[in-house]
Amino acid sequence: MSIPKNWRLRQQRYRLVGEVCEKCGAKIFPPRDLCPQCEVPAKTPFVFSGRGEVYSYSTVYNPPRAFEEFAPYTVALVRLEEGPMVTAQLTDVDAGQVSIGMPVEMVTRKIHADGEDGVIVYGYKFRPAVAPVA
């Protein structure tokens, strides 16, 4: 993936920065500058908590280029607690331990590297939620 593109997407990739609609209050991720509910411009940044639960998951055995070294890996649709859904890899968990409804939280991880000399791309993955210390 190109360097300018990684730079352009850094806010959402590193911190789950989306948007909030000033009109209806909908939280939007990925950001699209237009509220999907009321279709008015929505550009106010909103930082998501990163907490959510697994809506569905799959373990990938036929990786695309640049992901071969990680296979097999597990990907998921995560329903964020603020409402939107996000597609991401799961990490720090064995495929057999994953279930629908499992609480997860966002962490920043290496996504892939563009060859030995290329840029290392970082971004969000989700891991099983760590229970808060009482």
Next chain:
Amino acid sequence: MRDVAIIGIGQTQIREHWDTGLRQLALQAVQVAMADANVTQADALYVGNMLSGTLADQEHLGALVADSAGLRGVEAFKVEAACASGAAALRMGTMAVASGMANVVVVVGVEKMTDALASDITTATALATDGDYEAAQGLPLVAVHALLMRRYMHEYGYSHQDFAPFAVNAHRNGKNNPHAMFRFPVTAEQFAKAQMVCDPINLLDSSAACDGAAAVVLASADAARVLSPAPIRIAGSAVGTDTLAVHDRRDPLVLDAAVLSARRAYGQAGVGPQDVDLFELHDACGIMAALSLEAAGFADKGQGLRLALEGEIGIEGCVPVATMGGLKARGHPVGATGIYQAVEVVQQLRGLAGANQVPDARIGMAQSIGGSGATVITHILQRMDS
């Protein structure tokens, strides 16, 4: 607007054509279709293709195929809508003839995938997903379908094995189709044991990389009555769209674009699902076939799989699907698939489907799904004597 008819069909066998390039495949399909239509000229050529730029080192297919297929000089361009590219080209051709801007149009779908390595093919087909938010996370297109399948099983209580009838049916039909890629049956037991691709989708629940081309010749229905002994009217032709990413959908388990496209096509044709004698659906994997059956009104939400389990998708069933093998066994040369579907519906409506003939087929439907459901294109074809 004029009624439009298909007056000629052609197709190459689908396989790994190591000895044949993209332009030759397109030429072969176009030659057969034009001979079948008994025409030597056309006003326009539309080429359905998704991946030539990434897998075949070639864009600019309109002029290329026009030249190599003996149509140099005609209006020609490529139409791209991911896995629905062939159907999108057919939609373009239909509009051109219906509007009166062209009288005879050739539409060809062509895809040349197998020159590339497996991981490059996986990367290329993932271009149909949301590049920044699905593919960028390492998801092949199959993984997106797998996410839908797992959720479908969870919500409606199906087992993995419940999806076997789609593959078994497709292979049973593909066995009798000389143009099909896989001409052998598979059993439910083989389905159960097949190697995982993207869990829970396995090798026998997914379509393979392949090469192929298929073509149709279109004319106005009035001209078709004179030109063709067995013209087939395009009674409905409609496109629906949705978000590229599944995570942005209203309800991931409802293909809104398919609902829209089917509803529009039914409206144009003045028919409903109960009138459709066969349905060439987009069975890239069983889950997409189930969701397509539901969106097109053949089953309620969560009940598409039930039709397959009850044997209703076979040639003698209430809604025969994949009658010539479908994407699973006939093959899925991505941008050509929509035209293969149309060609097969025409074979059925002409009564020339051989061992797989649906008895007295008069109305057939084809539905092509781009990506995981962002573009869905439905065509309803009808015998002109009915």
